[in-house]
Amino acid sequence: MAVAEESHFGRAAARLGMAQPPLSQRIQRLERHLGVRLFDRTSRQVTITEAGALLLDEAREVLARSEALMAAARRIRDGETGLLRAALPPDISGETVAALLARFSAAAASGLELELHELPTAQQLEGFAAHELDVGLIHHPCDVSGLELGPVLRRELGVLLPGGAPAAALPEVPLASLTGYDLILFPRAGAPAVYDDLLTTCARNGYTPPAVRHAQGASFVRGLVLSAEAVAFSPRDAHDPGAGADPHGTGRGAEAVASPTGRGVVWRPLSGTPLALRHSVAWPGGRGDAAVAAFAEAATHALRATAGALPDLPSRPLHLRPASEYWL
Incomplete structure (x- = not known):
């Protein structure tokens, strides 16, 4: 394209930022590769051949597509397009x-x-x-x-417990007051170190559950709390702020969920905020x-x-x- 537009190897080489001999050699290699002569050369001028003129528009299109490909690659590299897989x-x-x-x-x-x-x-x-x-x-x-x-x-964890539990009457619940209740936790395989860290912190604060039950879905967890002597840890934002009022005036909120037995499930903050999700x-x-x-x-x-x-x-x-x- 440069040689065709300049009709001169010297000017084309200067435009491309290279020496003239390598440019002449590249044109010769291109002619051998395509099987046609692209330019007629004399000591005074360079003239594009009929075959070269016919191929020039194709060359411009190939170059434009190449530049578009490079621009798309830069956008993908810089995260401006493509697919972001997130979790x-x-x-x-x-x-x-x-x-x-x-x-x-x-x-x-x-x-x-x-x-x-x-x-x-x-x-x-x-x-x-x-x-x-x-x-x-x-x-x-x-x-x-x-x-x-x-x-x-950090998201601080509170506790979901049956409404009839003695600890439900407290504005803030010490971990030790949960003694005797089973604990509902997510399956350990999902985050082993977090799971172990939660149990270790509970033990250090006076609560060792008789058994650990595994559940993840919010409805299933609440069902277990309602139907069994069990509690679960949960951040406050996991519940609808409008679902229940704080009857103790702590300003930190609590949630009450109705049940067929009338006991319900309540959420309470933990004393001293010993547990958190990070x-x-x-x-x-x-x-x-x-x-x-x-x-x-x-x-x-x-x-x-x-x-x-x-x-x-x-x-x-x-x-x-x-x-x-x-x-x-």
């Missing part, structure tokens, strides 16, 4: 999910598609390792080797781009705005003790 843990409330999606849609480029999955931390880590997941919201503690993290946020957005190291950054910002903002999550800033670096997986 959230099952305990995130519907209000938080909706707020995250709204903020992400407003910030993300128009050509970006979000594929959102509901996955516990262990499955998210597997997805990162298998290159099947681009970004996710994980629970700490967990093995974060090879991952980059957004800010760590989250941060995570993604494979070195693979962060504009799309990942937009998701991380949207998730962090949604957790703070709808779930009351607060920054969790340790006084020293956090790491895993390999033998126990607990945070130090």
Whole structure:
């Protein structure tokens, strides 16, 4: 194209930022490859042949498509288009999910598609390792080797317990007052270190449940609390703020859920806030781009705005003790 437009090898070489001999050699190689002569050369001028003129428009189209391909690749590299595979843990409330999606849609480029999955931390880590997941919201503690993290946020846990339980009459519930009640927890495989950390903290605060029952769905958990001598830990934002009032005037809220027996289920804060869920957005190291950054910002903002999550800033670096997986 440059030689055809300049009709001169010297001027074409200067335009392309190269020396003239290599340009002449490239034209010769191209002619051999195509099997046609592109230019008639004399000592004074270069004239495009009829075959060269017929191929010139094709060459312009090929170059334009090549430039479009490179531009698309840059947009994909920078997270401005393509597919972002993301995940959230099952305990995130519907209000938080909706707020995250709204903020992400407003910030993300128009050509970006979000594929959102509901996955516990262990499955998210597997997805990162298998290159099947681009970004996710994980629970700490967990093995974060090879991952980059957004800010760590803390959601305090309260307790769901039968309305007829003695502890339900308290404005704040000490863990030790739950003695004798079974504990309903998510399956350990979903976040082993979080599971173990919760049980260890309960034991340190005087509560060792006679048995641990496994459940995840909110309705199933409430059903177990209503029908058995069991309690469950839950963040306040997992419940409808308008579903129940705080009869003790603590200002921290409580929820009452009706049951066929009339006892209901209530939510109470724990004394001293000993239990919390800690989250941060995570993604494979070195693979962060504009799309990942937009998701991380949207998730962090949604957790703070709808779930009351607060920054969790340790006084020293956090790491895993390999033998126990607990945070130090």
